[in-house]
Amino acid sequence: MSLQGQRIVVIGGTSGIGLAVAEAAAREGAEVVVASRRQESVDAALTRLPRGAEGHVLDATDEDAVRGFFGRIGEFDHLVYTAGESLLLESLAESDLTRARRFLDTRLWGAYTAVKHGAPSIRKGGSVVLTTGTGGRRPMRGATVAASLCGAMESLTRALALELAPLRVNVVSPGVVRTELWRDLPEVERDGLFESSAASLPVGRVGESADVAEAYLYLMRGGYSTGSVVVVDGGGTLV
Template sequence: MSLRGQRIVVIGGTAGIGLAVAQAAAGEGAQVVVASRRQESVDAALKRLPEGAEGHVLDATDEEAVRAFFGQVGAFDHLVFTAGESLLMESLAESDLGRARRFLDTRLWGAYTAVKHGAGSIRPGGSVVLTTGTAARRPMPGTSVAASLCGAMESLTRALALELAPVRVNVVSPGVVRTELWRELPEAEREGLYTSSAASLPVGRVGAPEDVAEAYLYLMRGGYSTGSVVVVDGGGTLV
């Protein structure tokens, strides 16, 4: 199934994996609509997307704003949710509960709100593709919030696949990928993470956003996949 002529909404589509998904879909002839919290991010993304792409400023944690956004967008074929701030990695003893709640507000409740208000505008044959991570399957010390999020996203995906049928609902689970989500780590620590991860992975390298984008496109095209978790981690859960 081709994405040509289809309309795809990517919330979080102005950077990293979300932008890679928008670019890849547009490259196949889809019309893409990207949304992000910051106007400057939207403007920068539109410069990298083909003519005809739409960009909107949207706070995914604001339910009324999300409701209004989908009212403005109208009918479309696929909803992709990749929005989220920097990854939260801190020990339980040092955790900031306010920061942890904000992390979940965007990544979990933001996705929930987007599906709540966007699902009714999805055309027949369309789908939702959410985003999780491998921390639920391979947690490490300091990842309790991230692991909780990832487990919740997998469970949410399976529940929504039944509730929204025949709209298909799937989730992509990336491993270590070079994106802005690691920007809060000092550069030396960040590069050390990439190097050590690459050395441990069967594929011998960390991921690029374009690697992971292929999974989203597959799930949008694949009319027989729903309730699925597609892991794209270079074999990280194996080692």
């Protein structure tokens, strides 16, 4: 199956994995629509995407804004949700609950809201692809909020796949990938994490956004996949 001529909406599609998905889909001839919170991010993404790509500013935590966004863009074929704050790493004792709620608002409730208002506009044969992470299966210290999110996203995906059938709903679970997700870590710590992860992984390196984007394309193309969690982690859950 090809994505040629299909219309794909990527919320969070202006950087990292989301932008890689938009770029890969566009190379296959898809019409892409990207959205994120900041105008400068949208403008920068459009310089990397082919002519005809659309970009919109959207706060995924604002339900009225999300409802209006889908009302404006009309029908499409696939919804991809990759939006989120940078990774939240802090111990339970030192946790900031306001920040934790904001993290979940964007990544969990933002996805929920996008599917609620976007699903009615998805054409027959289309799909939704959400984003989680391997932290729910193999959490690290200081990742209680992130691990909770990952578990919730997997459960949400399975529930949506049943409720919205025959619309297909799947989720991609990346491992350690070199993206803006880690931007709040000091550079020395970030480089150390990538180096140690690469040394421990069976593939011998950390992932890149383009590696993970292939999983989203597979799930959009694959008409027999729904309720699935596709792990792309270089073998990280094995070691």
